[in-house]
Amino acid sequence: MSGGFNPLKLCHKNNYMRFKQRSSLLCPGCRKLISRSEDKCPYCGLSKPGSWLKANKLATSFVNPEQLLQTIIYVNITMFVLSILLNLGRTNFNLSPFSFLSPSNQSLFLLGSTGTVPILQLNRWWTLVSANYLHGGLLHIIFNMIALRQLGPLVAREFGTHRMFAIYTLGGVLGFFISFLAGVNFTIGASASLCSLIGALLFYGKTRGGVYGKAIYSQIGSWAIMIVVFGFMVPGINNWGHGGGMVAGAALAYLLGYSERKRETRGHRLLGVACGLVTVLILVWACLTSLLFILLH
Numbered sequence: 001m002s003g004g005f006n007p008l009k010l011c012h013k014n015n016y017m018r019f020k021q022r023s024s025l026l027c028p029g030c031r032k033l034i035s036r037s038e039d040k041c042p043y044c045g046l047s048k049p050g051s052w053l054k055a056n057k058l059a060t061s062f063v064n065p066e067q068l069l070q071t072i073i074y075v076n077i078t079m080f081v082l083s084i085l086l087n088l089g090r091t092n093f094n095l096s097p098f099s100f101l102s103p104s105n106q107s108l109f110l111l112g113s114t115g116t117v118p119i120l121q122l123n124r125w126w127t128l129v130s131a132n133y134l135h136g137g138l139l140h141i142i143f144n145m146i147a148l149r150q151l152g153p154l155v156a157r158e159f160g161t162h163r164m165f166a167i168y169t170l171g172g173v174l175g176f177f178i179s180f181l182a183g184v185n186f187t188i189g190a191s192a193s194l195c196s197l198i199g200a201l202l203f204y205g206k207t208r209g210g211v212y213g214k215a216i217y218s219q220i221g222s223w224a225i226m227i228v229v230f231g232f233m234v235p236g237i238n239n240w241g242h243g244g245g246m247v248a249g250a251a252l253a254y255l256l257g258y259s260e261r262k263r264e265t266r267g268h269r270l271l272g273v274a275c276g277l278v279t280v281l282i283l284v285w286a287c288l289t290s291l292l293f294i295l296l297h
């Protein structure tokens with residue numbers, strides 16, 4: 001049997017391979033093969049990668065940048081579709097590129113448009129979050145989601161996903177708060193949050209320096225100039241929200257730091273998760289109260 005086929009040896013080999021598969025897993029964060037018993041992923045630093053909680057897609061969204069961006073986009077699309085269905089009879093179906101598939105003002109108000117009227121007259125401060133996930137037309141949401149797909153991966157790479165989502169959320173809130181202070185009655189859109197990502201990248205490029213930092217600063221600076229010019233050329237643009245978002249993003253980048261200067265800490269992770277939980281709760285509340293209002297009226 002020494003020089004030929006040994007079924008006992010093959011059996012042991014198969015048992016070993018099955019044991020190895022059971023004791024290994026793909027890290028939920030970086031998708032690299034690691035031991036299930038690892039306390040921390042040696043590649044991406046994710047703590048307790050074998051935990052059942054880390055296997056949950058919602059939880060790993062904050063570790064996987066691609067999954068996080070997809071989640072944000074899906075939520076935006078869901079809110080857009082719901083805003084149309086809530087008051088389908090008043091949805092704008094004309095072929096104008098700027099108004100095609102525009103939800104009614106009532107739908108947007110119910111789902112959480114923000115501004116001086118919702119906040120001062122109805123104390124709907126939570127709309128500073130919900131308004132970031134509402135859009136006024138098909139072209140509006142398409143442009144914003146394309147911008148997110150281009151800006152998001154770069155911010156996630158240089159700041160980490162938790163800090164990226166914190167900047168995206170808090171920057172949008174602060175951008176809309178500044179437009180509220182400026183007296184904007186009603187406003188919606190992901191633009192304030194996107195501008196906060198631009199502000200964070202401008203801060204990163206300027207402070208990092210070097211060839212790479214200067215390239216980032218130059219490229220993102222052209223985005224900022226384009227947004228400013230577009231804001232003054234097209235009526236109805238919330239320039240206060242755009243400018244406020246950029247300033248807020250730069251300030252948050254300064255406070256939170258970026259990966260080359262400071263690795264993501266437990267505080268950063270808690271902040272990102274807290275922003276996610278608050279966003280989910282507010283959007284669920286907005287959807288439920290809107291549906292209840294429609295059913296009762």
